[in-house]
Amino acid sequence: MSRFTNAVASRPNDLPPAWDGLPVTWGEWTIDQVFLCRISDDAGSVVPHREPCPACGAVEALICEGHTASRIRRGTGNVVAFGAGGLSLTAYRCRGCGLDHVHDGTWLWQLDPDDYAGEGSWA
Numbered sequence: 001m002s003r004f005t006n007a008v009a010s011r012p013n014d015l016p017p018a019w020d021g022l023p024v025t026w027g028e029w030t031i032d033q034v035f036l037c038r039i040s041d042d043a044g045s046v047v048p049h050r051e052p053c054p055a056c057g058a059v060e061a062l063i064c065e066g067h068t069a070s071r072i073r074r075g076t077g078n079v080v081a082f083g084a085g086g087l088s089l090t091a092y093r094c095r096g097c098g099l100d101h102v103h104d105g106t107w108l109w110q111l112d113p114d115d116y117a118g119e120g121s122w123a
């Protein structure tokens, strides 16, 4: 089996079933031409940037959009309501080795094996 197939097949779920405790609904994987991140150029504009995979150096990725269930969170005494569709997530999967990153709208997270288990990913 390829490195990609091995990595993906070893996971209990294709992507984290939950994000910070909120169940996630993931869409279909599609081919993304721009891997991982966008950077600001010298003029301060945000431009697409081909970032090689940190594990294998490949620049092609698959992309998958997901969203969490909406919920009111009362963790710190503050009440925070997500929008009707919950938090939007974007997953990027390296086509060379299967390494996944998820962008939560603010931060880009590299997934660990634990993130694919039943409780999902916790920041």
Ligand SMILES: [Zn+2]
Pocket: 053, 054, 055, 056, 057, 058, 094, 095, 096, 097, 098, 099
């Ligand atoms: Zn890779």
